[in-house]
Amino acid sequence: MPKILVTNDDGISSPGIKILAKTLKSIGDVYVVAPETEQSAVAHALTLHRPLKSAKTGKNAYYINGTPTDCVIIGVNKLLPSRPDIIVSGINNGGNLGDNVTYSGTVAAAIEGTLLGIPSIAVSLVTEYNNNHGPQKMTSGFNRAAECAIEIVNKIIEAGLPKDTLLNVNVPPGPEIMGTKITRQGKLVYDNGIQELADPRGKECYWIGGGEPQWKKGGDTDLDAIHNGYISVTPVHLDLTNYKALKYLKETW
Amino acid sequence: MPKILVTNDDGISSPGIKILAKTLKSIGDVYVVAPETEQSAVAHALTLHRPLKSAKTGKNAYYINGTPTDCVIIGVNKLLPSRPDIIVSGINNGGNLGDNVTYSGTVAAAIEGTLLGIPSIAVSLVTEYNNNHGPQKMTSGFNRAAECAIEIVNKIIEAGLPKDTLLNVNVPPGPEIMGTKITRQGKLVYDNGIQELADPRGKECYWIGGGEPQWKKGGDTDLDAIHNGYISVTPVHLDLTNYKALKYLKETW
Numbered sequence: 001m002p003k004i005l006v007t008n009d010d011g012i013s014s015p016g017i018k019i020l021a022k023t024l025k026s027i028g029d030v031y032v033v034a035p036e037t038e039q040s041a042v043a044h045a046l047t048l049h050r051p052l053k054s055a056k057t058g059k060n061a062y063y064i065n066g067t068p069t070d071c072v073i074i075g076v077n078k079l080l081p082s083r084p085d086i087i088v089s090g091i092n093n094g095g096n097l098g099d100n101v102t103y104s105g106t107v108a109a110a111i112e113g114t115l116l117g118i119p120s121i122a123v124s125l126v127t128e129y130n131n132n133h134g135p136q137k138m139t140s141g142f143n144r145a146a147e148c149a150i151e152i153v154n155k156i157i158e159a160g161l162p163k164d165t166l167l168n169v170n171v172p173p174g175p176e177i178m179g180t181k182i183t184r185q186g187k188l189v190y191d192n193g194i195q196e197l198a199d200p201r202g203k204e205c206y207w208i209g210g211g212e213p214q215w216k217k218g219g220d221t222d223l224d225a226i227h228n229g230y231i232s233v234t235p236v237h238l239d240l241t242n243y244k245a246l247k248y249l250k251e252t253w
Numbered sequence: 254m255p256k257i258l259v260t261n262d263d264g265i266s267s268p269g270i271k272i273l274a275k276t277l278k279s280i281g282d283v284y285v286v287a288p289e290t291e292q293s294a295v296a297h298a299l300t301l302h303r304p305l306k307s308a309k310t311g312k313n314a315y316y317i318n319g320t321p322t323d324c325v326i327i328g329v330n331k332l333l334p335s336r337p338d339i340i341v342s343g344i345n346n347g348g349n350l351g352d353n354v355t356y357s358g359t360v361a362a363a364i365e366g367t368l369l370g371i372p373s374i375a376v377s378l379v380t381e382y383n384n385n386h387g388p389q390k391m392t393s394g395f396n397r398a399a400e401c402a403i404e405i406v407n408k409i410i411e412a413g414l415p416k417d418t419l420l421n422v423n424v425p426p427g428p429e430i431m432g433t434k435i436t437r438q439g440k441l442v443y444d445n446g447i448q449e450l451a452d453p454r455g456k457e458c459y460w461i462g463g464g465e466p467q468w469k470k471g472g473d474t475d476l477d478a479i480h481n482g483y484i485s486v487t488p489v490h491l492d493l494t495n496y497k498a499l500k501y502l503k504e505t506w
Contacts, residue, residue: 038302040301040302041298041299041300041301042295042296042298043295043296043297043298043299043361044296044297044355044356045294045295045296045298046294046296046356046461047294047461048293048294048461049291049293050460051448051450051452051458051459052458052459052460052461053452053456053457053458053459054459069356070461073445073447073461074447074461077445077447078447078449078459099368099491101493102297102361102368102493103297103298103299103322108296111355115352115355115441115443116443116445159505161498162497162502164495165495180506182499182502182503182506183499184494184496185492185493187492188368190368190369192326192330194326194327194330194331195304196331199304199306203306204307205305205306206304206305206306206307206327206331207303207304207305208299208305208323208326208327209301233502233506234494234499235495235499235502236493236494236495237493237494237495237498238352238355239437239438239440240354240355240438240490240491240493241437241438241487241488241489241490242417242418242488242490244415245414245415245418245488245490246435246436246437246487246488248415249415249486249488250435252412253408253433253435253486
């Protein structure tokens with residue numbers, strides 16, 4: 001049985017991680033190390049300015065008062081009895097598509113796993129294109145996403161992953177799934193909705209969010225796959241160098 | 254005069270941003286929007302779960318109780334009288350080299366600027382390879398880095414930047430600078446030093462940090478340029494797709 005470390009950014013109490021951990025137990029030894037509280041949009045943040053505490057919440061389950069990245073580092077190095085064979089982060093409540101991967105705590109946990117040399121995937125359930133999600137529908141969506149995670153984990157255990165590369169998996173809201181597509185990261189255009197409001201003492205505040213980003217349709221992107229009802233699997237690496245620009249700047253600067 | 258938005262992750266009170274803003278005033282209209290407190294290693298974190306407050310601390314200078322990414326979003330959309338021509342993030346106290354760009358708040362501010370379609374650079378003063386930094390030495394290092402920022406800003410104002418691409422600039426500790434190299438992002442191997450300690454009530458804690466990452470020498474990487482005394486300029490983009498892996502997975506999955 002492979003040893004699987006499960007984490008997320010929605011926190012240890014979120015339904016997505018519970019369903020994921022339960023489902024993965026059919027194929028592996030599952031350890032859960034997740035943030036104590038919700039850590040959405042914390043990106044690859046790492047806690048260096050204070051010590052971290054962990055608490056055991058069940059058999060092979062721990063929370064940490066930190067970020068998803070902290071959970072992977074402490075989980076792999078201190079809490080698990082030995083190095084995991086694979087890290088699965090999710091199931092996130094909401095998609096991690098296009099440029100949003102750079103904000104995502106879910107994807108960041110898989111980034112940290114990859115930096116540690118452990119095959120890692122991030123799994124997210126897209127909810128943005130279907131606002132009719134009661135708890136029932138969410139549960140069935142998480143179940144579909146967890147089944148999808150099993151398939152991908154089995155493939156990775158069997159065939160491995162390209163070096164220094166994680167898979168960013170997004171599952172459409174369903175209930176019908178058209179299949180799976182290997183995709184590239186799409187490009188979002190943000191409108192940065194910012195709400196202006198006053199605090200109880202009349203001081204002006206800004207609350208980021210609410211804007212709906214646009215994207216260019218067409219092509220083999222994650223955004224297009226999801227929009228057309230497919231599971232999207234994007235191979236993501238951590239070399240952010242723009243090689244075309246590198247060549248251009250070397251020639252012209 | 255170009256309109257320049259200056260931000261950082263070390264916070265509004267840090268010497269690096271003060272020297273940077275003062276130096277850039279010789280070539281542009283400078284606006285400072287920076288975090289109220291130090292935000293090192295917060296990566297591209299975005300504050301969505303609470304409103305943000307800003308405070309004016311001087312002419313064209315504001316702090317925000319949030320992350321570098323928050324500062325760019327609120328600065329560009331709410332605080333500046335119009336869109337800036339360029340965003341300069343720094344001068345960070347410490348390098349942002351190799352895979353560390355994924356943790357960096359300094360680089361994240363430039364990522365956010367790039368997502369907003371504004372030419373952006375991150376400037377960091379490497380201190381890791383020279384531990385003899387008193388305040389005097391740091392000031393002269395920041396001054397050198399600020400002069401370097403002026404040169405690069407002038408080049409960008411004149412020639413522009415490749416699309417969807419920021420420049421991650423690292424300045425060696427000096428005092429001698431060998432020149433400037435256009436580089437790719439190097440690869441670090443982390444050892445994840447984690448200190449175990451007990452809190453005042455005897456509860457076990459983990460404190461991440463202290464490990465010194467290693468890297469493979471040779472090649473045109475940022476790490477090598479700095480190690481050899483050169484300023485490193487890396488063109489960074491936000492498409493994290495591993496295209497080689499994309500092709501491979503499409504053929505084999």
